[in-house]
Amino acid sequence: MAVLIAPSLLAADFLHLEKDVRMVNEHADLFHFDVMDGRFVPNISFGFPILEAVASIAARPLDVHLMIRHPQTYIERFCKAGASMLSFHLDATRDDPEPILGMIMAQGVKPGLAINPNIPVEKLFPYLDLCDFVLIMSVYAGFGGQSFIEETYTRVEKTKAEITARGLATRIEVDGGVNAQNAPALIAAGVDILVAGSSVFRAGDPAAAIAAMRG
Numbered sequence: 001m002a003v004l005i006a007p008s009l010l011a012a013d014f015l016h017l018e019k020d021v022r023m024v025n026e027h028a029d030l031f032h033f034d035v036m037d038g039r040f041v042p043n044i045s046f047g048f049p050i051l052e053a054v055a056s057i058a059a060r061p062l063d064v065h066l067m068i069r070h071p072q073t074y075i076e077r078f079c080k081a082g083a084s085m086l087s088f089h090l091d092a093t094r095d096d097p098e099p100i101l102g103m104i105m106a107q108g109v110k111p112g113l114a115i116n117p118n119i120p121v122e123k124l125f126p127y128l129d130l131c132d133f134v135l136i137m138s139v140y141a142g143f144g145g146q147s148f149i150e151e152t153y154t155r156v157e158k159t160k161a162e163i164t165a166r167g168l169a170t171r172i173e174v175d176g177g178v179n180a181q182n183a184p185a186l187i188a189a190g191v192d193i194l195v196a197g198s199s200v201f202r203a204g205d206p207a208a209a210i211a212a213m214r215g
């Protein structure tokens with residue numbers, strides 16, 4: 001399967017959001033939508049009204065990344081607002097992630113589990129069969145424009161080996177500091193979905209930046 005490119009709207013031009021949404025419609029595969037609550041992460045981004053506005057003209061599926069505490073409280077609303085894929089962080093809740101993944105699936109949305117760079121990937125393994133995808137952060141969640149953490153390659157390889165050994169179809173998504181330079185090694189390590197904010201929207205030619213990441 002060819003890698004999917006998911007531009008992160010956190011880096012979009014909010015004064016001309018429609019232009020950026022149409023660029024993603026034309027050149028990329030998914031919309032990555034970062035929701036931050038100022039509690040799980042020390043930053044606040046955007047929520048339902050923006051998601052609904054994007055969804056109204058999106059020709060690509062919406063991949064919603066929740067960086068919020070108690071994600072279960074908001075899952076139904078994000079699904080109804082237009083998410084096709086919905087991930088939350090393993091350590092954002094004290095509750096068992098299994099029923100939360102089930103809640104997402106019950107809405108007809110693809111469930112994903114996310115982890116920050118300081119959490120061993122093995123913590124994802126008990127849930128791999130319940131996840132459509134796992135989101136391995138390659139920076140600490142909370143801000144766009146950070147530098148890629150090199151340990152991500154081995155974390156992806158370990159996760160990919162486990163998925164393959166168990167004959168699962170779980171996809172691997174990587175998010176943070178992704179660009180055309182590190183994309184080939186990430187794809188070789190087993191990544192299925194590349195999230196990229198700055199390297200797409202800060203590029204002079206976003207369509208060319210997306211094409212370069214596809215290799």
Ligand code: DX5
Pocket residue numbers: 008010011032034065139140141142143144145146175176177178195196197198199
């Ligand atoms: C970080 C977000 C990322 C971010 C990526 O908390 O989850 O999706 O927008 O931005 P870049 O590609 O600029 O690191």
Ligand code: ZN
Pocket residue numbers: 008032033034065175195
């Ligand atoms: Zn994200």
